[in-house]
Amino acid sequence: MTRDDALALDAHDPLAPLREQFALPPGTIYLDGNSLGVLPRATPARVAEVVTGEWGTGLIGSWNQAGWITLPQRVGDKIARLVGAAPGELVAADSTSVNLYKVLAAALAIVRADAPQRTRIVSERSNFPTDLYIAESLAAERGFELLLVDTPEAIPAALDERCAVLMLTHVNYRTGRLHDMAALTRAAHAAGALAVWDLAHSAGAVPVDLNAAEADFAIGCGYKFLNGGPGAPAFVWAHRRHAGRFAQPLSGWMGHAAPFEFTPGYRPAPGIVRYLCGTPAILALAALECGVDTVLAAESFGGMAALRAKSLALTRLFANELRVRCPQLVQVSPESDAERGSQVCLAPRDEPELAYATVQALIARGVVGDFRAPDILRFGFTPLYLRHVDAYDAAVQLAEVLERGEWRRPEFNRRQAVT
Amino acid sequence: MTRDDALALDAHDPLAPLREQFALPPGTIYLDGNSLGVLPRATPARVAEVVTGEWGTGLIGSWNQAGWITLPQRVGDKIARLVGAAPGELVAADSTSVNLYKVLAAALAIVRADAPQRTRIVSERSNFPTDLYIAESLAAERGFELLLVDTPEAIPAALDERCAVLMLTHVNYRTGRLHDMAALTRAAHAAGALAVWDLAHSAGAVPVDLNAAEADFAIGCGYKFLNGGPGAPAFVWAHRRHAGRFAQPLSGWMGHAAPFEFTPGYRPAPGIVRYLCGTPAILALAALECGVDTVLAAESFGGMAALRAKSLALTRLFANELRVRCPQLVQVSPESDAERGSQVCLAPRDEPELAYATVQALIARGVVGDFRAPDILRFGFTPLYLRHVDAYDAAVQLAEVLERGEWRRPEFNRRQAVT
Numbered sequence: 001m002t003r004d005d006a007l008a009l010d011a012h013d014p015l016a017p018l019r020e021q022f023a024l025p026p027g028t029i030y031l032d033g034n035s036l037g038v039l040p041r042a043t044p045a046r047v048a049e050v051v052t053g054e055w056g057t058g059l060i061g062s063w064n065q066a067g068w069i070t071l072p073q074r075v076g077d078k079i080a081r082l083v084g085a086a087p088g089e090l091v092a093a094d095s096t097s098v099n100l101y102k103v104l105a106a107a108l109a110i111v112r113a114d115a116p117q118r119t120r121i122v123s124e125r126s127n128f129p130t131d132l133y134i135a136e137s138l139a140a141e142r143g144f145e146l147l148l149v150d151t152p153e154a155i156p157a158a159l160d161e162r163c164a165v166l167m168l169t170h171v172n173y174r175t176g177r178l179h180d181m182a183a184l185t186r187a188a189h190a191a192g193a194l195a196v197w198d199l200a201h202s203a204g205a206v207p208v209d210l211n212a213a214e215a216d217f218a219i220g221c222g223y224k225f226l227n228g229g230p231g232a233p234a235f236v237w238a239h240r241r242h243a244g245r246f247a248q249p250l251s252g253w254m255g256h257a258a259p260f261e262f263t264p265g266y267r268p269a270p271g272i273v274r275y276l277c278g279t280p281a282i283l284a285l286a287a288l289e290c291g292v293d294t295v296l297a298a299e300s301f302g303g304m305a306a307l308r309a310k311s312l313a314l315t316r317l318f319a320n321e322l323r324v325r326c327p328q329l330v331q332v333s334p335e336s337d338a339e340r341g342s343q344v345c346l347a348p349r350d351e352p353e354l355a356y357a358t359v360q361a362l363i364a365r366g367v368v369g370d371f372r373a374p375d376i377l378r379f380g381f382t383p384l385y386l387r388h389v390d391a392y393d394a395a396v397q398l399a400e401v402l403e404r405g406e407w408r409r410p411e412f413n414r415r416q417a418v419t
Numbered sequence: 420m421t422r423d424d425a426l427a428l429d430a431h432d433p434l435a436p437l438r439e440q441f442a443l444p445p446g447t448i449y450l451d452g453n454s455l456g457v458l459p460r461a462t463p464a465r466v467a468e469v470v471t472g473e474w475g476t477g478l479i480g481s482w483n484q485a486g487w488i489t490l491p492q493r494v495g496d497k498i499a500r501l502v503g504a505a506p507g508e509l510v511a512a513d514s515t516s517v518n519l520y521k522v523l524a525a526a527l528a529i530v531r532a533d534a535p536q537r538t539r540i541v542s543e544r545s546n547f548p549t550d551l552y553i554a555e556s557l558a559a560e561r562g563f564e565l566l567l568v569d570t571p572e573a574i575p576a577a578l579d580e581r582c583a584v585l586m587l588t589h590v591n592y593r594t595g596r597l598h599d600m601a602a603l604t605r606a607a608h609a610a611g612a613l614a615v616w617d618l619a620h621s622a623g624a625v626p627v628d629l630n631a632a633e634a635d636f637a638i639g640c641g642y643k644f645l646n647g648g649p650g651a652p653a654f655v656w657a658h659r660r661h662a663g664r665f666a667q668p669l670s671g672w673m674g675h676a677a678p679f680e681f682t683p684g685y686r687p688a689p690g691i692v693r694y695l696c697g698t699p700a701i702l703a704l705a706a707l708e709c710g711v712d713t714v715l716a717a718e719s720f721g722g723m724a725a726l727r728a729k730s731l732a733l734t735r736l737f738a739n740e741l742r743v744r745c746p747q748l749v750q751v752s753p754e755s756d757a758e759r760g761s762q763v764c765l766a767p768r769d770e771p772e773l774a775y776a777t778v779q780a781l782i783a784r785g786v787v788g789d790f791r792a793p794d795i796l797r798f799g800f801t802p803l804y805l806r807h808v809d810a811y812d813a814a815v816q817l818a819e820v821l822e823r824g825e826w827r828r829p830e831f832n833r834r835q836a837v838t
Contacts, residue, residue, distance in 0.1 A: 036474075036478060043470060051706070060451045063455075063649075133672060134671060136670065137668045223698070229470070249520070252549045252553060253516065262791060266556065277514060278549065278650075
């Protein structure tokens with residue numbers, strides 16, 4: 001592969017026009033869209049309209065006139081199209097952690113009612129920590145235990161008569177490993193357990209079909225591949241066989257059947273609306289809607305299947321170049337397309353401290369990836385705005401940082417808080 | 420009182436310059452700042468800077484470089500100055516409902532540990548419904564009962580050896596009645612219970628001194644008197660004797676002692692930071708900060724004491740005019756200054772359907788108040804941007820709507836969702 005080969009791939013890329021939707025900073029190759037997606041061009045004007053027009057001029061009347069009151073549902077219906085959910089099945093609200101608390105609590109309530117002898121939540125030790133923290137809290141509160149397996153291969157054996165809920169993140173945040181959602185959900189159900197999925201690194205990145213997989217509950221993140229902005233609202237989905245069954249514990253007024261009757265007793269709204277809690281965050285939801293629209297724009301170009309094909313081409317190209325150019329690194333993300341999400345992750349072969357410093361040195365060169373403790377270099381590929389030549393150039397730059405020992409410079413070895 | 424008298428009061432109002440901080444729509448008298456505060460002039464530019472500069476250009480680096488990662492604490496420290504909390508004791512995050520869940524769960528955990536025989540949460544039937552819904556959920560989950568008293572006068576008798584937590588909203592959303600926080604907290608403590616306060620209609624509206632009152636926990640709203648925008652993040656405070664004692668159940672990664680170590684076990688951060696949960700909502704927090712700044716600007720003009728004096732003058736003026744001009748209405752909000760928050764509430768003497776329609780007819784005239792089921796006309800007074808002449812004119816307009824029977828028109832009697 002030469003640089004011209006990469007340019008030729010871009011020249012024939014049918015998804016290339018989608019890049020125009022974004023305001024990309026010049027001189028940057030941004031491989032961190034799996035941590036914070038880039039700014040859509042439409043967002044500043046839309047947010048300004050909500051702030052100055054809908055809030056500033058419309059004031060309280062905008063809850064009705066501007067449709068604020070149903071914005072969680074409107075944005076939710078758009079996200080639903082990306083994850084195989086039907087209209088009315090998904091809402092945008094709160095954070096991923098808060099939404100996980102809601103659905104995991106509901107799942108545990110269902111198991112307690114139907115199969116009280118099941119007392120285990122099964123997950124992976126390498127799951128994103130906030131998911132484990134929330135599960136730990138609910139397990140302690142409700143008298144369940146949290147069983148963490150060390151490898152994906154160990155999951156099937158943990159699905160036994162003690163398992164209440166299998167709780168997994170579809171694409172691992174650190175390794176990029178993609179689970180087979182349909183197969184694992186089937187296995188969980190065959191064992192008599194429920195399956196709860198975190199789509200943080202999947203929604204907008206890989207094809208997801210929640211209904212086809214017969215998943216039980218799902219949550220996901222608005223600020224990664226959905227380009228919703230820093231700390232954007234998350235989303236929550238419940239299969240229709242569960243959505244109306246139990247009230248989730250964060251029973252705020254927006255999940256009430258009739259919030260504006262102001263009655264003292266809680267009566268949950270039908271379906272997914274009961275998974276809302278407090279007053280919706282309008283500015284943040286408006287920005288999220290613009291971000292989701294950038295992914296929906298791919299529907300005219302083949303949709304998620306086309307995005308997935310390009311994502312795989314980008315990660316394959318990047319991984320192949322690194323295999324040739326960077327003997328100092330081993331690849332942590334799966335080589336098989338079927339098992340790899342939309343990211344490439346690497347670890348130093350010998351010197352663990354190389355990971356953090358190399359990411360910093362690359363950022364100084366305008367190639368933005370991120371470091372994940374203890375020793376992972378992580379590069380996310382968003383096919384909406386990345387080109388093949390970006391993947392190629394990033395690999396070349398990474399090789400240079402390593403070859404020249406640039407990562408050893410002191411300024412790249414001072415740690416600060418990172419996300 | 421004549422209109423000229425009201426104008427004279429404005430001419431001598433030392434707080435008058437504070438109004439310049441706001442972008443008020445022309446031709447509107449906005450008496451709904453207790454539902455959604457108006458737009459500060461500084462907000463659009465600040466939000467645009469965060470969107471276009473910090474997010475669009477700074478991208479992921481802004482978590483450190485723009486200080487996003489500690490924004491909940493920075494905004495929290497500003498709100499702390501308005502409610503008698505010390506720096507480091509309060510954070511801005513999530514919604515009021517979600518925050519109430521956190522602190523009420525923590526309060527119940529403390530009581531369970533220290534006085535397990537106490538099994539009652541005491542509140543008012545007229546408390547804001549979302550507070551009651553959250554309490555109902557936690558009570559059921561944790562094996563407590565929720566005792567709702569019908570009048571404020573019945574509270575002391577409910578503080579007995581069965582009471583675990585007294586949970587009150589400082590200013591009642593419907594009646595505007597203001598509780599004596601210090602006295603009721605003392606009574607709760609004397610009975611061996613904890614006191615949890617909702618400051619939704621207090622923060623930025625009436626003087627609050629959480630530490631002087633020795634309150635146990637408090638939460639509050641960002642989009643009312645703090646002018647943070649629709650669905651702005653809420654805030655949460657815990658007295659320092661409690662803040663580090665238990666993990667709250669929404670144990671997301673931002674409340675972890677070391678979130679970026681990505682370790683699988685939850686270890687709560689010291690103090691109030693453990694009351695954070697998911698990734699902070701940056702756009703919404705930036706808008707909230709602008710709103711809080713408009714209230715802090717009053718510090719050079721006498722602060723909350725001066726704002727309170729003006730608020731009382733405005734509500735007194737409005738209530739007095741209505742007493743003379745509107746025999747069709749009875750006042751629901753307390754006449755005594757010491758017991759009245761920053762709002763005036765009325766109910767129809769004879770015809771309950773008058774309430775909703777009159778509010779609609781007034782909105783059509785540019786006087787914006789709101790209706791609260793079943794029959795309350797509610798008018799909030801924000802002393803930062805309202806003038807005495809606004810209070811006077813609003814009373815005149817309300818009298819006209821009633822005298823002329825304008826509220827009987829069909830277009831004012833069609834209900835829609837309102838907040």
